[in-house]
Amino acid sequence: MPKPANAVHNRIALFRTERGLTRKVLAELVDVNPQTIGFLERGDYGPSVELALKLARVFGVPVDALFSLEPFPALANQLSAPPSSESP
Amino acid sequence: MPKPANAVHNRIALFRTERGLTRKVLAELVDVNPQTIGFLERGDYGPSVELALKLARVFGVPVDALFSLEPFPALANQLSAPPSSESP
DNA sequence: ATGAATCATTGTGTAAACACAATATTCGCA
DNA sequence: TGCGAATATTGTGTTTACACAATGATTCAT
Numbered sequence: 001m002p003k004p005a006n007a008v009h010n011r012i013a014l015f016r017t018e019r020g021l022t023r024k025v026l027a028e029l030v031d032v033n034p035q036t037i038g039f040l041e042r043g044d045y046g047p048s049v050e051l052a053l054k055l056a057r058v059f060g061v062p063v064d065a066l067f068s069l070e071p072f073p074a075l076a077n078q079l080s081a082p083p084s085s086e087s088p
Numbered sequence: 089m090p091k092p093a094n095a096v097h098n099r100i101a102l103f104r105t106e107r108g109l110t111r112k113v114l115a116e117l118v119d120v121n122p123q124t125i126g127f128l129e130r131g132d133y134g135p136s137v138e139l140a141l142k143l144a145r146v147f148g149v150p151v152d153a154l155f156s157l158e159p160f161p162a163l164a165n166q167l168s169a170p171p172s173s174e175s176p
Numbered sequence: 177a178t179g180a181a182t183c184a185t186t187g188t189g190t191a192a193a194c195a196c197a198a199t200a201t202t203c204g205c206a
Numbered sequence: 207t208g209c210g211a212a213t214a215t216t217g218t219g220t221t222t223a224c225a226c227a228a229t230g231a232t233t234c235a236t
Contacts, residue, residue, distance in 0.1 A: 120225085121224075123226090124223080124225080133224090134223085135223075135224090136223070136224090139223090139224090
């Protein structure tokens with residue numbers, strides 16, 4: 001069960017929890033076993049493109065938003081500055 | 089060697105020949121065997137996301153431009169009207 | 177037409193992506 | 207506090223994505 005050094009990074013857990021989905025229902029949506037989702041989320045192995053495409057379709061995002069060869073930046077780094085009450 | 093009914097469609101051959109790459113050199117660029125490229129191009133099997141990401145990176149396109157659950161439209165259908173010498 | 181490069185085909189082997197089952201463990205929430 | 211849902215962990219089995227080798231067919235330039 002060791003995770004391979006050359007693992008592909010993903011944001012499945014991020015998108016899944018954001019949508020309030022459980023692993024079980026996500027698994028049903030893409031037609032795999034629930035524990036397969038677990039394996040993917042913790043990077044124990046990377047999926048096939050087919051599964052990647054299905055997951056991306058469920059979340060309505062491109063595959064590249066879900067999977068990457070490079071680690072994803074913390075989401076704080078990607079958020080644009082929220083409207084502030086302070087004047088610039 | 090039969091190709092599965094639920095195969096994922098790809099445009100590897102299209103992009104490869106467009107760039108004038110041989111299977112051998114493409115294989116080297118993504119670090120797989122040359123015949124693996126052949127298997128992929130003729131849809132004998134679909135790749136891992138990792139390989140899909142590498143291929144997309146080589147071509148400089150998003151994964152979704154290379155792989156799809158739905159068959160790709162003929163490329164003629166996707167081209168915008170070329171500049172014509174005829175007046176409209 | 178001949179030869180070289182590219183591609184196709186077949187076969188054998190291995191590692192990893194899955195399925196499925198069973199048992200922890202953690203985590204709300206009443 | 208404890209009960210149930212969600213997740214984690216472990217184990218076994220099958221399928222398939224790969225590697226590698228060898229041979230045949232195409233294509234293409236000379």
